[in-house]
Amino acid sequence: METTFDMFIETEVPEDELIVSRTDFSGKITYVNETFAEISGYRPEELIGKPHNVIRHPDMPKSAFADMWATLKRGEVWEGYVKNLRKDKGYYWVYARMSTVIKDGKPVEYKSVREPASREKKIEMQNLYDKMRAEEEGQIRIVLYVDNDKLDAAAALEKA
Ligand SMILES: Cc1cc2nc3c(=O)[nH]c(=O)nc-3n(C[C@H](O)[C@H](O)[C@H](O)COP(=O)(O)O)c2cc1C
Numbered sequence: 001m002e003t004t005f006d007m008f009i010e011t012e013v014p015e016d017e018l019i020v021s022r023t024d025f026s027g028k029i030t031y032v033n034e035t036f037a038e039i040s041g042y043r044p045e046e047l048i049g050k051p052h053n054v055i056r057h058p059d060m061p062k063s064a065f066a067d068m069w070a071t072l073k074r075g076e077v078w079e080g081y082v083k084n085l086r087k088d089k090g091y092y093w094v095y096a097r098m099s100t101v102i103k104d105g106k107p108v109e110y111k112s113v114r115e116p117a118s119r120e121k122k123i124e125m126q127n128l129y130d131k132m133r134a135e136e137e138g139q140i141r142i143v144l145y146v147d148n149d150k151l152d153a154a155a156a157l158e159k160a
Pocket of ligand 1 (some may be wrong): 054055
């Protein structure tokens with residue numbers, strides 16, 4: 001058995017900006033705001049027209065999205081923690097709220113607005129999703145948390 005080791009960098013989501021996207025009913029992206037593009041590492045035009053799973057992270061369990069779609073199709077709002085994949089294979093965590101856009105009384109699109117997640121929640125959700133993936137898909141990966149704040153503090157001390 002061969003053991004491999006990979007490291008991926010976390011991008012911190014800013015506190016004061018919302019990450020917004022909209023999709024058609026099949027989940028194809030119709031709009032992203034500048035912050036969404038920046039955080040995911042894409043240019044907006046690379047994302048428009050693509051299925052939203054372009055930023056799906058392999059750490060996300062299938063059942064989370066099954067629940068999300070079932071909730072949206074009932075016309076309800078889904079809220080939850082999502083780990084997303086950047087273009088450069090790094091990742092970022094968000095707390096997402098997904099809902100149906102209604103115009104003139106009719107559903108026209110889906111939209112999602114996201115905000116940052118706390119450090120504690122990211123660790124808790126990583127552990128939960130690892131467990132869910134192991135149960136659902138027999139997929140076992142060991143994910144270690146690297147504290148960006150501590151890395152930055154160490155780098156600053158080294159410079160001083
Ligand atoms: C409005 C909206 C926003 C979505 N945002 C994300 C997202 O940020 N990250 C993600 O992985 N999936 C998101 N999805 C779900 C994807 O469409 C897709 O179901 C998911 O990535 C799982 O991929 P799969 O359906 O191919 O298994 C979103 C869906 C909708 C309708």
